[in-house]
Every structure is written in structure tokens, then in C-alpha cells.
Amino acid sequence: MNLATRLDSFHQRVRCNQWLGYFTIFVRILLAYAFIFAGFVKVNGERFTSLSNNHPMGQYLEALFHTGYYYTFIGVVQMLAGILLLIPRTALIGAMLYFPLILNICILSYAVRFDGSLLTSPLMVMANLYLLGWDYHRLKYVLPFKRSAFKKMLPAKKNRSKKFAFKFLSGVFVITATAVGFIVLMNFKVIMPRNTIDDCEYQCPESSNETACISFCECIHEQGNSLNDCLEKFGKDFNK
Structure with missing residues (x-):
């Protein structure tokens, strides 16, 4: 068949x-x-x-x-x-x-x-x-x-x-x-922009690098940078 x-x-x-x-x-x-x-x-x-x-x-x-x-x-x-x-x-x-x-x-x-x-x-x-x-x-x-x-x-x-x-x-x-x-x-398992900066930072205490996470949220919601640029910056901050 x-x-x-x-x-x-x-x-x-x-x-x-x-x-x-x-x-x-x-x-x-x-x-x-x-x-x-x-x-x-x-x-x-x-x-x-x-x-x-x-x-x-x-x-x-x-x-x-x-x-x-x-x-x-x-x-x-x-x-x-x-x-x-x-x-x-x-x-x-x-x-x-x-x-x-x-x-x-x-x-x-x-x-x-x-x-x-x-x-x-x-x-x-x-x-x-x-x-x-x-x-x-x-x-x-x-x-x-x-x-x-x-x-x-x-x-x-x-x-x-x-x-x-x-x-x-x-x-x-x-x-x-x-x-x-x-x-x-x-x-x-991935960092998310979420809909607001408060929602974004809410996930940060669960991150192994809270400072890098908060910086990512500010990069998105306060500075208005692109997702790729903020992810790249997050990767650099995370590995410091």
C-alpha cells in the first residue's frame, strides 16, 4: 500500500x-x-x-x-x-x-x-x-x-x-x-524581553548572572536597542 x-x-x-x-x-x-x-x-x-x-x-x-x-x-x-x-x-x-x-x-x-x-x-x-x-x-x-x-x-x-x-x-x-x-x-531556558521592564527583570533572580539580565532588560526597554544587539551584550556581560 x-x-x-x-x-x-x-x-x-x-x-x-x-x-x-x-x-x-x-x-x-x-x-x-x-x-x-x-x-x-x-x-x-x-x-x-x-x-x-x-x-x-x-x-x-x-x-x-x-x-x-x-x-x-x-x-x-x-x-x-x-x-x-x-x-x-x-x-x-x-x-x-x-x-x-x-x-x-x-x-x-x-x-x-x-x-x-x-x-x-x-x-x-x-x-x-x-x-x-x-x-x-x-x-x-x-x-x-x-x-x-x-x-x-x-x-x-x-x-x-x-x-x-x-x-x-x-x-x-x-x-x-x-x-x-x-x-x-x-x-x-532563554532570556526573554517580556512585555515590560518589570516583567523582564522578574526573571532575573532565576538567572545565574542577575546583573547581566537586568542590563539586558534595560537595553531593550529603556535604550530601545535591537534584540540581537542586546543579546550580544548579554552574552558578553554574562561571561565576565
């Missing part, structure tokens, strides 16, 4: 379960809400956060805010992706539009070590991938796999199972919990 056949078989088993259908609707609503809200803030011409301009993410968002209609355009696209997710017929288009946006947010959050979305953005990426997989029978037509007729890949409504998908949802829970644990542990 080749990979394409295995994927078709697994997809059909997943689509057979009514509970997973409910779970999919739940995921769509959550993702849609997040982007519709975030998009509305941009369309309404408001700043997305109250971060200081000295913060790495604050610098980025401030610059983005001053891009004029580009800032509004991003908000419109986010709202459009959210609305499309809520409509069954357009849910796949919404998920495809949503994915590059949330992936970009995820990478940005880690690039500047932004607390606000370090945890939520990777979980949203995973949820988005699940939605893409849910519509795999349609998505596969743009992938280099052998194509099957829709009717062969999807179960008839009368054949759908109402048995609770314990194994699948347990797997989702384990993967999510593992991802959350990994992200939290990883963040404990």
Missing part, C-alpha cells in the same frame, strides 16, 4: 466520525474568531497592542501601523480568512488563506521572542494544519498524488459513526500538551 492510498484510507476513517466533525467546527470557530477580531482592530485603524516602541515586537507593530492602507489590507485579509472558515463551502479556501498568515505570525513571534503569541501561534498553526487535513480530499488535487473521486474518499452520511473518537482526540490532546510543554520549557 503506497503513501497516497494510506492517506486516503486514514482520511476516510477520520471523516467517518461525527464527533470529529463537531471538533472541526469548533476549531474553525476558534480560528475564525481570532482573526476576525485581530483584523477588525486593524481595519478600524487601531494599534494592535500597547507595547512600548522600545520592545522588539513594539517596534515592528509601530512600523506596521504607519504603513497606511497596507495595515488595513492585512486586517481585511485576516477578516476574510476568518469569515471563509465559518462557511462550510469556503472553509478550505479560508484555511489555505489563513495558513501563510498564521505561519508568518508564529515565526515572527519566535524571531523577536514575543510573549503574547509564543504559545498561541504554534497551536494555531497546528489547528490550521488539521483543517487542511480535514479537507484533504479536495486539497490533494493540488498535490502530486494520485487523484481519487470525491465520492470514493468520503463516507455516505448514513455510514458515519457516532462513536466517540477517543483515540484520535486523545492523540490531539497529547500532541497539544507535548507542544505546550516543549514551548514552556524552551522559554524557561
Whole structure:
């Protein structure tokens, strides 16, 4: 049995379960809400956060805010992706539009070590991938796999199972919990700018070099230097 056949078989088993259908609707609503809200803030011409301009993410968002209609355009696209997710017929288009946006947010959050979305953005990426997989029978037509007729890949409504998908949802829970644990542990091992200087300095007593940590926080929040410059300075101070 080749990979394409295995994927078709697994997809059909997943689509057979009514509970997973409910779970999919739940995921769509959550993702849609997040982007519709975030998009509305941009369309309404408001700043997305109250971060200081000295913060790495604050610098980025401030610059983005001053891009004029580009800032509004991003908000419109986010709202459009959210609305499309809520409509069954357009849910796949919404998920495809949503994915590059949330992936970009995820990478940005880690690039500047932004607390606000370090945890939520990777979980949203995973949820988005699940939605893409849910519509795999349609998505596969743009992938280099052998194509099957829709009717062969999807179960008839009368054949759908109402048995609770314990194994699948347990797997989702384990993967999510593992991802959350990994992200939290990883963040404990690196110095973070945090959202304010007080939050930043709160982590310093746990550091093996408290003075270097405080200097890093001042470098970010008071001097407004770049994250890379402050990390470089922290490394030098730490090794003194």
C-alpha cells in the first residue's frame, strides 16, 4: 500500500466520525474568531497592542501601523480568512488563506521572542494544519498524488459513526500538551524581553548572572536597542 492510498484510507476513517466533525467546527470557530477580531482592530485603524516602541515586537507593530492602507489590507485579509472558515463551502479556501498568515505570525513571534503569541501561534498553526487535513480530499488535487473521486474518499452520511473518537482526540490532546510543554520549557531556558521592564527583570533572580539580565532588560526597554544587539551584550556581560 503506497503513501497516497494510506492517506486516503486514514482520511476516510477520520471523516467517518461525527464527533470529529463537531471538533472541526469548533476549531474553525476558534480560528475564525481570532482573526476576525485581530483584523477588525486593524481595519478600524487601531494599534494592535500597547507595547512600548522600545520592545522588539513594539517596534515592528509601530512600523506596521504607519504603513497606511497596507495595515488595513492585512486586517481585511485576516477578516476574510476568518469569515471563509465559518462557511462550510469556503472553509478550505479560508484555511489555505489563513495558513501563510498564521505561519508568518508564529515565526515572527519566535524571531523577536514575543510573549503574547509564543504559545498561541504554534497551536494555531497546528489547528490550521488539521483543517487542511480535514479537507484533504479536495486539497490533494493540488498535490502530486494520485487523484481519487470525491465520492470514493468520503463516507455516505448514513455510514458515519457516532462513536466517540477517543483515540484520535486523545492523540490531539497529547500532541497539544507535548507542544505546550516543549514551548514552556524552551522559554524557561532563554532570556526573554517580556512585555515590560518589570516583567523582564522578574526573571532575573532565576538567572545565574542577575546583573547581566537586568542590563539586558534595560537595553531593550529603556535604550530601545535591537534584540540581537542586546543579546550580544548579554552574552558578553554574562561571561565576565
